[in-house]
Amino acid sequence: MPRKTIVCRCEDVTADEIRASIAHGLRDIESLKRFHALGTGPCQGKMCLVNLARLLLEAGIPAAEIKPIVSRPPGAWTPLAAFAGRKAGERS
């Protein structure tokens, strides 16, 4: 993967930034997520996770140790009015 490839579009993180973090000791996806905020933006990890897994593999981390982040509900963007059981503009 080229040095400046954007691994995470939501948080604007490049491949080399991830490589530097791995070299710094962040050798799992959960830690990388918490350092770079990967997976917390609009795509919720749908774009970046596979790139992270590949960079960890290339750094010599065994595949069995590479675990995904916990995915958070609601999964798809959903208006708060739907959860509240109200139409937009309606109050209690």
Next chain:
Amino acid sequence: MTGPRTIIIGGGIVGLSLAWNLARRGWTDVTVLERDHLNAGASARCGGGVREQWSSADNIRIMKRSVRLFESFPQDTGFNNWFRQCGYLFLAYSDEQAALFEANVKLQHENGVASRLMSPPAIQRLVPEINLDGIVVGAFHQRDGVCFPFAMVWGYAKVCRELGVRVLPGHEVVGLEMRGRKLTGVATNRGAFAADLVVNAAAAWSPRIGEMCGVALPNHPEKHEALVTEALHPFLSTCLVPMNSGMYAAQTMRGELYACVGLQKGPAADYDPSFAFMRKVSRLLIDLLPRAAGVKALRQWGGFYDITPDTNPIIGYVAEPGNFYQFHGLMGHGFMFAPALSELVADHLAGGKLDPDIANYGVERFARGGLEAEKLIIG
């Protein structure tokens, strides 16, 4: 080597800030054991609120110091904590709550905090999109704010390591070793560590650590949940705390709206995200900020408040084992209290100086009925 062989159990902001303060006071053999990766527990799950507006003189004094430490954290550690002093606006919905705000502001002024009461029209000017229905008065303080939780944990871990503290993620404590009336070591899933002093900084999991050496602790974990929405243009400049619900809500620097609230008091077995929370928090947000109805939820998660029977922390040695120190029970507000409390605890441990602000927090107080309750526990 200076100072005792010290094992701190728990690599959240409490354990890490204490380790750094001990190392800064010259202790050279300090180890922090964290069961998970860093930023896995409550320190990373919290909303990052940091405020001087409290209802007891002790908490106001401690938080004044903590706010200064959040302000100077980038200079002190070389790590940006993204502390944003957007202010906290508490909202009273009854005469009783208004009277509490009045008493709080008076006490805060006596302790050098420049908070102020805010009339509904002034509230409307500060937050143009707010629904004023039912709001009697507000209490506002500009110096309060919100800090990025992950950054504080990474920053403390960084400066700990620079001073020789061993910060060890992936080390789960499975037992405490005792000889006579003292602890001699800590057993983990990755081997044993000898210890002259053991600090229990495991927050909601502290009672489990206590049990390993026969120390009964009265804390329990209480589930609270959080929501983050899609990013919007900036429209909410301050952190809102409507006292009719216990929720707090703010807009991040990236534009996301976020809100936290608990569903149920009492011990919880897990902090899994729930649909019931989404229904509750969505209704509360729409009532407070009507435009929230059309805003889309992005993610939700849960975490534990570490609750004590009298809402005050548990800090100090236990009678036995005599080298077992407690530093937990921070009521879901440990993120903001940790920087200042850790200074006081480090002074106690390394300097033998017990500050009056923490002298009453020993676990033995519960046998005498506990302390007066703090009234501004929120979330």
